Amino acid sequence: EAQVTQNPRYLITVTGKKLTVTCSQNMNHEYMSWYRQDPGLGLRQIYYSMNVEVTDKGDVPEGYKVSRKEKRNFPLILESPSPNQTSLYFCASSLSRNNEQFFGPGTRLTVL
Amino acid sequence: SQQGEEDPQALSIQEGENATMNCSYKTSINNLQWYRQNSGRGLVHLILIRSNEREKHSGRLRVTLDTSKKSSSLLITASRAADTASYFCAPGGGGNQFYFGTGTSLTVIP
Numbered sequence: 362e363a364q365v366t367q368n369p370r371y372l373i374t375v376t377g378k379k380l381t382v383t384c385s386q387n388m389n390h391e392y393m394s395w396y397r398q399d400p401g402l403g404l405r406q407i408y409y410s411m412n413v414e415v416t417d418k419g420d421v422p423e424g425y426k427v428s429r430k431e432k433r434n435f436p437l438i439l440e441s442p443s444p445n446q447t448s449l450y451f452c453a454s455s456l457s458r459n460n461e462q463f464f465g466p467g468t469r470l471t472v473l
Numbered sequence: 474s475q476q477g478e479e480d481p482q483a484l485s486i487q488e489g490e491n492a493t494m495n496c497s498y499k500t501s502i503n504n505l506q507w508y509r510q511n512s513g514r515g516l517v518h519l520i521l522i523r524s525n526e527r528e529k530h531s532g533r534l535r536v537t538l539d540t541s542k543k544s545s546s547l548l549i550t551a552s553r554a555a556d557t558a559s560y561f562c563a564p565g566g567g568g569n570q571f572y573f574g575t576g577t578s579l580t581v582i583p
Contacts, residue, residue, distance in 0.1 A: 365515075394571055396573075401575065402575065403561070403573050403574055403575035403576060404516070404561070404573040405573075406570055406571050406572070409569065409570065409571065411569060417569065417570075419570055419571075420570070420572075449513070451515055451516070453515075453516075458565065458568075458569050458571065459503060459504055459565050460521075461506065461518035461521060462506075462508075462516070462518060462571070463518070464515030464516045464517070465515055466514065466515050467513065467514065467515055469513075
């Protein structure tokens with residue numbers, strides 16, 4: 362089944378404790394993205410990747426890191442999480458920027 | 474930016490009625506996509522319309538695009554309770570970033 366998987370689905374952590382949210386797709390897509398969704402602000406792109414080893418900042422990259430060492434995986438790293446990073450996070454992938462995106466189920470992160 | 478703005482922010486209709494939501498944007502585009510999001514879940518792609526197309530249909534969905542007015546509309550005909558969701562547009566231009574608006578929240582009352 363074609364899908365985007367994210368783990369964990371729910372995470373409660375404390376300020377400053379490094380964490381990684383994994384994202385994997387099995388559709389051989391080149392374009393992958395991370396978004397955060399906050400009430401009243403819609404979805405905002407954090408980082409995106411056009412292909413392996415190619416990553417770029419989106420609208421809200423501060424406090425986040427990503428890597429794209431393999432085509433299928435695009436982990437989101439929070440080196441030192443802060444409470445303002447409490448949000449709902451989505452990973453998505455597509456063949457290219459101008460094709461439909463497939464979204465993962467989301468990761469609800471709470472930083473205390 | 475290429476961000477779209479959906480209008481209205483919220484819409485409540487009776488089952489069986491049609492629902493229309495609009496998207497306005499500011500820059501030139503190559504295409505425009507519409508997505509649906511059920512509460513707390515990932516977005517699901519509904520339809521993509523290219524800049525040289527004026528109208529596109531998919532089942533009960535009808536999308537129009539007016540590039541001269543920089544606007545698009547999504548019409549859902551004969552709405553069902555299962556159509557209750559938030560709807561987002563995403564204008565696509567020459568850049569590599571992806572922009573969503575804040576969405577239209579549609580409630581279909583059984």
